[in-house]
Amino acid sequence: MAVGVQQLAAALLFIFGGVLSFPVGQEMKDTSTCGYESCHATKSNMLNVHLVPHTHDDVGWLKTVDQYFYGDRNDIQHAGVQYILDSVVDQLLKNPDRRFIYVETAFFYRWWKQQSSSMQQTVKQLVNEGRLEFVNGGWCMSDEATTHYSAVIDQMTMGLRFLNETFGHCGRPRVAWHIDPFGHAREHASMFAQMGYDGFFFGRLDYQDRARRMMDKEQELLWRASDSLTPPMADLFTGILPNGYNPPEGFCWDQSCDDPPIRDDPDLEDYNVNDVVLRFLTIAADQARVYKTNHIIMTMGSDFQYENANLWYKNLDKLIHYVNAQQANGSNVNVLYSTPSCYLQELHRANSTWALKRDDFFPYADDAHDFWTGYFTSRPALKRYERISNSNLQTCNQLEVLVGPTSRKGPFGTGDSQTMRKAMAVAQHHDAVSGTEKQHVANDYARRLANGWQHCQVLVSNSLASLSGSSAERIYCDNLNISVCPLTESSKKFSVNVYNPLARPVSWPVRLPVNGKAYMVADANGKSVDSQVVPVSRATQGVRKKRGFAVNELVFQVQAPPLGYTTYSVSLLEDGPPPASTGHRAPTVIQNKYLQVTFDPDTGLLSSLNNLETKQSISLTQNFYWYNASDGNNSESNQPSGAYIFRPNSSTPFIISKTAKTEIIQNSVVQEVRQWFAPWVSQVVRLYADSRALELEWTVGPVPIDDSLGKEVITRLDTSIKTSEIFYTDSNGREVLQRKKDFRPTWHLRQSEPIAGNYYPINSRAFIKDDVDQLTVVTDRSQGGGSIHNGSLEIMLHRRLLYDDVRGVGEPLNETSDIFPEGLVVRGRLLLSLDRPSTAADTHRPLAQEVVLQPLLTFTDGELDPSSQLEFSGLQAALPPAVHLLTLSQWDEDLVLLRLEHQFQSWESKINSKPVTVNMQKLFSSLDVLGMSELNLSANQWKDEMKRFDWTPQKEERPLLKTFEDPSMWEVTLRPMEIRTFLLRVSLRSASD
Template sequence: MTRGSLSCNMAAGSLPVALLVLLSRVSGFPLGQEEPKLTCGYESCHATKPNMLNVHLVPHTHDDVGWLKTVDQYYYGDRNDIQHAGVQYILDSVVDQLLKNPDRRFIYVETAFFYRWWKQQSPSMQQTVKELVNEGRLEFVNGGWCMSDEATTHYSAVIDQMTMGLRFLNETFGPCGRPRVAWHIDPFGHAREHASMFAQMGYDGFFFGRLDYQDRTRRQSAREQELLWRASDSLEPPMADLFTGILPNGYNPPEGFCWDQSCDDPPIRDDPDLEDYNVDDVVRRFLAIANHQAKVYKTNHIIMTMGSDFQYENANLWYKNLDKLIRYVNAQQADGVGVNVLYSTPSCYLQELHRANLTWALKTDDFFPYADAAHDYWTGYFTSRPALKRYERISNSNLQTCNQLEVLGGPVSRNGPFGKADSQTMKEAMAVAQHHDAVSGTEKQHVANDYARRLASGWQHCQVVVSNSLSALSGSSAERIYCDRLNISVCPLTESSEKFSVHVYNPLARPVTWPVRLPVNGSSYDVSDAEGRSVDCQVVPVSAQTAAVRRSRGFAVNELVFQAQAPPLGFTTYSVSLLRDGPPPASTQRRVPAAIQNQFLRVTFDPDTGLLSSLTNLETKRTIKLTQNFYWYNASDGHNSESDQPSGAYIFRPNSSTPFIISKTAKTESVQTPVLQEVRQWFAPWVSQVVRLHRDSRALELEWTVGPLPISDDLGKEVITRLDTSIKTSEYFYTDSNGREVLQRKKDFRPTWKLRQSEPIAGNYYPINSRAFIKDDVDQLTVVTDRSQGGGSIQNGSLEIMLHRRLLHDDVRGVAEPLNETSSVFPDGLVVRGRLLLSLDRPPSAADAHRPLAQQVVLQPTLTFTDGDLHPDTRLEFSGLQAALPPAVHLLTLTQWDEDSVLLRLEHQFQSGESKRNSGPVTVNLQKLFSTLEVLGGSELNLSANQWKDEMTRFHWTPQTGEEPLLKTLGDPSAWEVTLRPMEIRTFLLRVRLR
C-alpha cells in the first residue's frame, strides 16, 4: 500500500476502491483527477535581491474569534458600538482588491470565520478564490479553527481544533490550502508544547508577536529574534524542532504606516502639483525604520506586518498606499539605495531565511511568564474566569466521549431511537473555546456567556449521539437522563426515584475506578454492579456549603456514594434501589479527627486549628509535613508610587508580596465511613473545603468552594490556596506544558536571560494546565488540577495555586471592563467549586502515578441515568477494546472521519527517562485493538491529519551548537504493529467496519 499505509494481507497494487477514495480525500484531489500544476506556497514568492535589504510587507488582518464581541457579532459587523469590526466585509474587500493587481498578497488565519464566509459565496466566487489560492496570492497561515491560547489550553483540544480547521482547508483547496507556517501573533506568552505540536503538524516555521520586554531587549542586542526552538526533551531532533521568529512590531505596522479606515496616519499623497505632496517624507521615514529594524535581525531580509485587528474592511485603502510605497521606495534603487520592498507572506520570508543557511540560537525552555513592562505581568489570565475554564475542560471530556461513541455505535449513533444528531456542533464550540480570548478568560462578560452557551448547545447535540450509541450497544431504548450539576448535588431523577440505573462510560483505554456521588433523599440504598453483586455504598448528609451553593436548584438532603469500576473505552451499569429498612445515613461529627487513612495514605490534622498537618504514603512509609490554607492578594488598583498598572483579566499585580490569610483556623465536621472519609472545613462565609479520602484512592482530594468574593471594602481579591511542606525544593518547582511534558521552574530566574525581578509574586507565576509538583531527592508532592490555573512556588517547600479572582478595575489591555463576574444565580458574585488531587511518591516513580491520574481528571467518566428497571436482555457492560492498552499508551483520539473511516491517535504519555517502568518503547497492534471494529486498511498521517506522514517534509535548520539534524524513521509503516516512543503521538486514518 502507498503512502506508508498499513497492509491487511492485500497486494500493493490492489487497493479497494473505498480505501482509494479515503486516500484521495486526504490528498485534497478527487480520485482519478490529475493534480494541477500549482504556483502557490514557496513557488509563488516574489523574487528578492541578494545584495539589498529586502523588506517583506505582509498584508494581514487579526480577527479574534470572539473578544469584545461574540463570534457572530464579529462576523456580521454587529454591535459596532462596542467595536467596529465585520469579518465578512474584510474577506469581500480583500478578494476584490487581490484581483486588481497580481503582485498583491494577503494572508488569512482564522478558519472559523473563513469557513462561514466560504459557505455563503456563489460557485463562481468560490472558483475565483480557489484561483487566488492556487496562485499564492491568498495564502492561509496557521489554519486552525482559531488562534488558540497557549497557557490555558489542553493539548488534546488544541490538536482537535487545528485538525478541524486544516481539514477544511485541505478538502477545499488541496495542497495550496495547507499552511506552511504557524502564526500566533497575539497569545500572551508561548508554550513549548505548542511548538512541539506545530513541528509535528509539519509547519516549517512559527511566528509570534509577544514576548517578555526584557527577553526582547536582550534578543535585539544579540540579534537572536529568530531562533531554533527545540520543543521536546524526549522526541528525537528534529521531530520537535521549530524555527521561530519574533515579529518586530507585535502584529502592527511600523509607526506612521497604518492605512486602514481605523487608522489616523496620512495617506501617501503623490501628486507633485499639490501642496501636501509627501512622498519624499514617506520614503525617508520608511527607509529609516527599515534600516533600524535590520540592525536587530540577522539576515538581509526583514518582515513588516501591514495590518492589525479587524483591518482591511476597506482593503482599497491599504493596497492603494502599499502599491505606492513599494513603487516609490524601490525607485530609490536607481540612486544607490540598497532597499528592496515587496509584497510577501510569512512563508516567503521564511524561505529566504532558510536559504541564508545560517546557524540559529537554540532554545529549550518556553516563553512564560510574559510581561510588557516592569510591573505588568500577564499571569492573571492563567486563572481568570475559573468557572469557564472548568466548563471548557468538562466539555472536552464530553466531546471525546461523544466522538468515541459515534464510532463504536456505528451509523445508528447519528440516526437512532433518540433522533438524528452529530458531533459537529460540539466540535465547533470546543474549537472556538480554544481561542486566546476564550478559555483564557480575557473576553467581555457577554462574550464569555456566549462561549458557555455554545458549549451547552454542543453537549445537547452530543447527548443524542451518546444516547443513540449506548442504546445500540446495550440493546436498551430506555430514555437516558443527564445530570450536569452533580458537583453541587443536583439531579432530579436520583433525588426522586426509588429505583434507577447508573451507566458509567469510561473514555480512557484502561479501566478506571471512579467515585460516584449522587443526590438522594432516602436514607439507605442497595447498589449492585453489572454482575448483580452488591457494591459497598454509603449515604452521607449533604453539607451546608453544598446546600448554600446550589441554592434553590436542588433539594436532596443526602448523597449516595460508591466506587464505580468501568472497563476501558466502555461502560458498566449499576442498579440502585431504595431500601425501606436499612442503616441510617452516616453522621457528622464536630470534632477534628486525628487522622483519616486508607491502605495507601494517612492524613493528619492539627486538633487546635483543624488544618492539615502531615501526609504519609503508607506504601513507601514516607511522611512530609503538610499544611494548607487559603489566602487572598489585595489586587492593585493602579494607585501607587511604582506603577499605575492595576490587576485585571490579563494582568496579576498584587499590592503586597504577603497575602492576607482568610482564617488561621477552620471550623470542621467529619464523616468517617468504610467507603470514604471526609473532613469538612469552613474558613469564612465565602471559603470552604472538603478534605476527602476514598477507600481505594492513592490521591487525597481537596474539594474547594470559593465565592462570592466580598468587595464591600472596595478591594479586588485574588484567592489562592497554599501548600507548605517539609520538602526541600531549593526554589525549584515543576509545571506541565499544556498537559504534556513537564518543565522545571525556578524562582526569580529565566534560563535565557538575567532577570530583573520587579514583581516577586506575579513574576513567579506560571500556567498549570493539569499538574504541578515540588520535590527533593526523596519526596515528591504532586497536585493535579481540574482546570487550568496559575501558580508558583514563592517560598521553599511551598506551592500556591490561584483559585478565583474578582477585580474592580480594568487592566487597560483592551477588554475595557473589570473582571467582576456575577449572574442571575449569583448576583452577589460568582461561586466556584473545584478539586485538587494530591499524591505523595518517591521522585523516580511519581510519574507512574500522576500522569494517569491527570488523564483521568481530563477525561472523566460520563454518567447517564435510566429510571426504573432495565429490560432483562439489556447488556450491562461493554468495552470497545479487546484489551486495555499498556499503561504508557493513551488513546488520544477516536473520531469518525467519514462513513467508512475513523481517525485514531495513540500517544506515549511518558517522557524519556521519567519512569523506570513506563518510559520505554511500547508496541500496539492496530488489528487487535477494537472489539467491535474490524480494521480493513489505513495510512499514517501527521499530527494534524492533513498530510501523509511519509510525504511530510520540512525545512531543516542548524542550531548554533553545530550538531546536524538527526533524521530517523520510527517503526515500520507497512506493519500493523505500531511502536510508540516516549512523548510520541502517531495518527492513523483507518478504514473500518462493524464486526
C-alpha cells in the same frame, strides 16, 4: 497534492478494497504556483523588506463570534469579518503582485459557505496562485497557557481539514502564526513541528527577553520543543515579529487609523512622498540592525483591519513603487509584497546557524509591573466547563465510531458530534478559555458548549441504546458537583451507566444526590457493591440554592472497562432522615491502605501526609489566602490587576482564617473532613477507600468586595520538601518543565514583581520535589501558580477585580450571574499524591488523564431491562499504561481517525518510559480494521510525505540512534512522548461475530 499520493492510493486500494478518501485534500492541477513557488523574487545584494498584509480576527473578544462576523454591535467595536474578506478578494484581483494572508478558519468557513460558485472559483484561483495564502489554519488562533493539548490538536485538525478539502495542497499552511497569544508554550511548538509547519511566528514576548535578543540578534531562533522526541522531530524555527503584529509607526492605512496617506501628486502643496520614503528607510535600517539576515518582515495590518482594503493596498502599492525607485539613486532597500512563508524561505536560504532554545516563553510581561499571569486563572468556572466539555466531546466522538450510523440517527432522534466540535474549537481561542473576553462573550462561549453537548447527548443516547439493546430514556445530570440530579433525588429504583473514555480500566467514585438513608447498589453482574449515604454539606446546599432538594449523597466506587461502559442498579432500602455525622470536632487522622492524613487538633488544618506503601512522610499544611489586587494608584506604577494582568499590591497575602471549623465523616467508602474558613470559603478534604490521591474539594465565593478591594484568592501548600526554589509545571497537559524562582533560563531577569513574576500556567499538574519526596498536585482546570517560598506550592483559584487592566477588554473581571448576583461561586478539586521522585509519574500521569477524560454518567429510571447488555468494552484488551488513546473520531463514512500517544517522557519512569508496541488489528472489539495509513499530527498530510525545512542550530548535538521500522504493517511502536496519527478503514462487526 504532494508527489506520490497516486502511488499510495494504488497501494491502499489493494489494502482497503476500495477507494481512499484523501485526508490531504483534492487533487490540484500542476499549473498551480502556490506556496514557496509563488514568492516574489528578492535581491541578494539588498535589504529586502517583506510587507505582509494581514488582519487579526479574534474569534470572539469584545463581541461574540457572530457579532464579529456580521459587523453587529459596532457600538462596542467596529469590526465586520465578512466585509474584510469581501474587500480583500476584490482588491487582490486588481493587482497580481498583491498578497494577503488569512488565519482564522472559523470565520473563513462561514464566509465561504455564503459565496456563489463563481466567487468560490475566483478565490480558488487566488489561492492556487499564492496571492491569498492561509497561515496557521486552525479553527482559531488558540491560547497557549490555558488550553489542553488534546483540544488544540482537535481544533487545528478541524481547520486544516476544511482548507485541504476546499483548496487541496495550496490550502495547506506552511507557517504557524500566533501573533496575539500572551506568552508561548513549548508544547505548542512541539505540536506545530509534528503538524509539518516549517516555521512559527509570534508577536509577544517579555520586554526584557526582547531587549536581550535584539542586542544579540536572536529574535529568530530554533526552538527545541521536546526533551524526549529525537531532533528535529520537535524542532521549530521561530521568529519574533518586530512590531507585535502592527505596522511600523506612521504606516497604518486602515480606515481605523489616522496616519496620513501617501500624497504623490507633485502639483499639490501637501506632497509627502519624500517624507514617507525617508521615514520608511530609517525604520527599515533600524529594524535590520537587530535581525540577522538581509531580509526583514513588516506586518501591515492589525485587529479587524482591511474592511476597506482599497485604503491599504492603494498606499502599499505606492510605498513599494517609491521606495524601490530610490534604488536608482543608490538605495540598497528592496520592498515587496510577501507572506510569512516567503519570508521564511529566504531565511532558510540564508543557510545560517540559529540560537537554540529549550524552555518556553512564560511568563510574559510588557513592562516592569505588567505580568500577564492573571489570565492563567481568570474565569475559573468557564475554564472548568471547557475541560468538562472536552471530555464529553471525546466520549461523543468515540461512541459515534464504535456504534456507527445508528448513533447519529436512532430512537432518540438525530444527533451529531460536529456542533460540539465547532463549539470546542472556538473555545480554544486566545480570548475564550483564557478568560480575557467581555462577560457577554464568555456567556456566548458557554452557550455554544451547552448547545453542542445537547446535540451530543442525542448521539450518546442512541449509541448506548444500540449497544445495550435498551431504548429506555437516558437522563443527564450535569450538576452532580453541586449535588443536583432530579432523577436520583426522587426515584426509588434507577440505574447508572458509566462510560469510560480511557483505553484502560478506571476506578471512579460516584456521588449521587438522594433523599433516602440506605440503598442497595449492584454491579453489572448483580453483585452487591459497598455504598454509603452521607449528608449533603451546608456549603453544597448554599451553592446549589433551590436547584436541588436532596438531603443526602449516595457514595460508591465504580469499576469501568476500557473504552466502554458498565451499569449499576440502585434501589432504595430505607427512607428517613439523613444519617448523623460524627459531630463538629477537630479530627486527628484519616487514612486508607495507601495514605494517612493528619490534622492539627487545634486549628483543624492539614498537618502531614504519609504514603503508607513507601513509608514516606512530609509535613503538609494548607490554607487559603488572598492578594489585594492593585487598583493602579501607587508610586511604582499605575497598572491595576485585571483579566490579563496579575498585580498584587503586596507580596504578603492575607490569610482568610488561621483555623477551620471542621466536621468529620468516616465510613467504609469515604472519609472526609469538611472545613469552613469563612462564609465564602470552605473545603472538603476527602479520601476514598481505594484512592492513592487525596482530594481537596474547594468552594470559593462570592468573593466579598464590600471593602472596595479586589481579591486574588489562592490556596497554599507548605511542606517539609527541600525545593531549592525549584518547582515543575506541565506544558498544555503534556511535557513537564522546570521552573525556578526569579530565574529565566535564557536571559538575566530583573525581577520587579516578586509574586506575579513567578507565576506560571498549570494546565493539569504541578509538583515540588527533593531527592526523597515528590508532592504532585493535579488540577481539574487550567490555573496559575508558583512556588514563592521553599517547600511551598500556591495555586490561584478565583479572581474578583474592580478595575480594568487597560489591555482592551474594557471592563473589570467581576463575574456575577442570575443565580449568583452577589458574585460568582466556584467549586473545584485538587488531587494530591506523595511518591518517590523516581516513580511519581507512574501515579500522576494516569491520574491527570482521569481528571481530563472522566467517566460520563447517564441514568435510567425504574427496573433494568433483563435482556439488555449491561457491560461493553470497545477494546479487545486494555492498552498498556504508557499508551493513551488520544483520538477516536469519525472521519468519513467508513474511515476513522485514530491517535495513539506515549504519555511518558523519556526520563520519567523506569517502567513506562520505554517503547511500546500495539497491534492495530487486535485493538477493537466491535470494529475490524481493514487498512490503515499514517498521517502527520494534524491529519492533513501523509506522514511519509511530510517534508520540512532543515535548520542548523548553533550548538550541534549528536543525533540519537535510528530505530528499525515496525516488523509488521499492523504493529505500531510508540516511543516516549510520541503521538502517531492514523486513518483507518474499518467495518462494524455484527453482534454474532
